[in-house]
Amino acid sequence: MTLLVESALGLAPDVTVAASMRNLGEHRESYPAVTPKPLMLASGMFAVLFGVLAGGATWGAIVGDPAVWIAATILWAITAPCLLGFLWVLLRSPAVSRRARQFRVHVFEHGWVWARRSGTEAYRWDEVQALFANLAVFTAEVGSRTPYGIRIAAVDGRRMEIWQVHVDMARFGRLLTARVAQAQLPKAMAYFDKGNPVTFGDLTVTDDGVAFQGILTPWSEIGGVEIDHTDQSYLSLVDRQYRRRGARVNFGLMANGYTFVLMVEAILTKLRGVGQ
Amino acid sequence: MAKPKAGVVVGASVLAMIGVVFFVVAAFSSGGEVTCDGKTMRPSDVCLEVAKDGRKTYHNFAELKAEQDARRPVLLGALGGIGGLFVLAAGGFLVAGSRENKKDQAQIEAAAAWMRAG
Structure with missing residues (x-):
């Protein structure tokens, strides 16, 4: 298996400056631009x-x-x-353009820097307000459903879209969604623990269960969350026997879908702990 | 209405451009002149049609004008119809893109509540 991960050496000055301005911490790895x-x-x-x-x-x-x-x-x-x-x-592709060959996504401890044609921008994992992920089934060794296109809205109003045509999303997409969901989960849980419902697209997490367009699926009927992939990816609530319960929503159109999955798992774990 | 994303605008523009090409071709095909072998005929001309079996038929201006005038609305209708479908698809694409963006915006604002509180 060959991985296109580069060492921390030789980071461009604009990347270093952008990373330090947002306190991104140590450089971990870089993903080169791909030929689409x-x-x-x-x-x-x-x-x-x-x-x-x-x-x-x-x-x-x-x-x-x-x-x-x-x-x-x-x-x-x-x-x-x-x-x-x-x-x-x-x-404009790295196959022909020397400039495009310099473009990279650099992953740091607390975020990432994207050096591209329109400039160099840094984002922190915990500054992502909404993340929309389109999933694809990759047949490569990386496994099953992986984000290939991600749209992001940051807390400061910046928007970013990164697709498989930019970098290897089978790997970076997975990392990005995981880190953002991990950064968002404590905030969502803190808000929920104060008695507030938390909305993710058409789904709302409440004390009593998960509501979809006014219909509530109680926690007692929820065993987990399942994401199935046909022409697009859909998220469904399932019971303990993996039978579908309640809503089935388009995962690609749902903001912070991965955080929703983590949150449901966290609440179910907490409820099972209380029940035992 | 929310502004659609750049990709949606580009896609809709390409569809609309293809539609416009059909309209332009329809406009150029709508001329009233009568043609024989692609050349414009004058009322005094006669057009010789040679069939594959070598049979020759002579057509005068009036005959060809009647024949071509009858065929023209069908051609114009087909080209205009296809062009219209492309333009309609472009419009539909834009409207759907605007609605999706509006829904995205609502979700982003909803997330702000717990992002700020956390």
Whole structure:
């Protein structure tokens, strides 16, 4: 197994400054920018497909029926954005661009720094107010459901989106979601322990159970949380026999879904401790 | 209405652009001139059509005008319809993106309550 994790040596000065400004602590590892192969493959495939059809239609219009010019024009109009998209992605990718090869996500003890084309920005795990994670099933050795696209809103109003086209999300996505959920859990629990309901998208964690659109699933019926993946990922409450109970919500559209999972587990552990 | 994300705007713009291409092609195809082998005919011209079996047929201006005028609305309808579908899809994409962003915003604000308290 080969891992693209780089040593702490040779951090760029802007990265060091950004990290120290937010007290991120020690540098742990870095993830280099990746060449967005799926994006290039998709745009390249469409460019070739429509390009061949457009070329054929143009040839047909020249040697045959001039009415085919209409079809040729339409096909060229579809080919052009596909080809431009392919070239745009290729020229900005680390495979071609020397500058893009310098882009990295640097993970520190208390957060991360993303050095990219638009600048270098630092975030702390505990400054993430909302995290939306789109999951994918990776067949690699990293395991099953892993975030491939993450949207973040920080407490200071900054927004960030990081996808599989930027870095290896099978590894960084997993790390990011775990660290953010661990940082958010004490805050959510502290708020809950004061008697407040805590809302995660369409789900609200209350003293009595988990509510979904006014319907409450009591804690006595909840055995845990399950995330299933079909075309998208869905989160459901399950009982102790893993039978679905209550709501099934789109995990990718749910803010702080991982914190919700940890919170339900923490409350269930506490309730089981009391029950014994 | 909340502003949709940049990706949604780009996607909607591409769809709308493809729709506009269909409209432009439809507009260029809507000219009233009568053509023979792609060339504009004058009322005094005669068009010779040679079939695959070598059979020759002569058409005058009036015959071709009637034939092409009957075909034009179908072509315009098809091109305009497809173009309209692309533009409608772009609009739908934008509206859905705005709604999703509004929902995201509500969730971000809801999280602020416990983030601040913790």
